[in-house]
Amino acid sequence: MFRHLLVPLDGSDVAQRALDHAIDYAHSSGGEIDLIHVIDRRIVQAAPKALPLDAQKSLLEKLEEHGSGVLEQAAGTARSRGVRAHTHLVHGIIAEEVERVSTRIGCDLIVMGTHGRRGWAPMILGSVAESVLQRCTASVLLVRPHGAPATK
């Protein structure tokens, strides 16, 4: 059985479904869950002109606050089911950070959505999920969004 699960959370519905699956699984396997939220610096870099430093700082603070909120809520849900949960709020590129944290904690299963926030619906497998599959040595459970195409 998988004992140590990692769930990347970006606040999307499919990440929430992935969390539900991970909690159910950890609950029955007696496992624990690590939750990771990655603040993508490209959000700040996406501005057409470099943002003034204080604007960057305030934006990053808001993103951190949002990220901690997402993580704490998820950890609370896990703990209410008696599942041990740890949180990681990090800066970087999502797939890279998922790989780094998964290696560091030695998780054996990554539970993640096929498309998160940045997904482009016509793509069957989002770029983050694709990249995690190609980088990580842990097993991966891919969770489809609700209303995913039923035929293909």
Next chain:
Amino acid sequence: MAATSFQRILVALDGSDCSFRALDFACHIAKQYPGCTLVLVHVIDQRALETARMVHLQPMVEEIVRTLHAAGESLLAEAEAVPKRHQVSATTHLEQGIIAQRLLACAKEQGCDLIVIGSHGRTGLQRVLLGSVAHAVAQLAPEMVLIVREGAAASAGA
């Protein structure tokens, strides 16, 4: 109260250790959900047969098909014993075609809600992190997919 549920789990079997490990995990998952059954599928690779035809083995193709069918039946019989040990019910399906395509078609025909597959099968490069069949299934399946890696161990205590 569990928020999730699986009713039919497809397990792709090619005889590799990784595919048997995937089967173990599928059994453990199925046990969590009353009434959940396994759909065990082995696909005879159509492309292997095409290759045999191409390299002028035409007279032998029938024998190759017979041999591969017998091997597939015996693999499925061996696999079937695993869910039985876990008291999980299972059906077996011997298919022929392009592997990923047949797996996906079978998942749809059987109304599966989860596909469990090893990251690497018996053929292909071991140094890539994801084999081509697992990759195609991950990319194309509308169902949820569990990719089980080489090193994963399903047995209790592992």
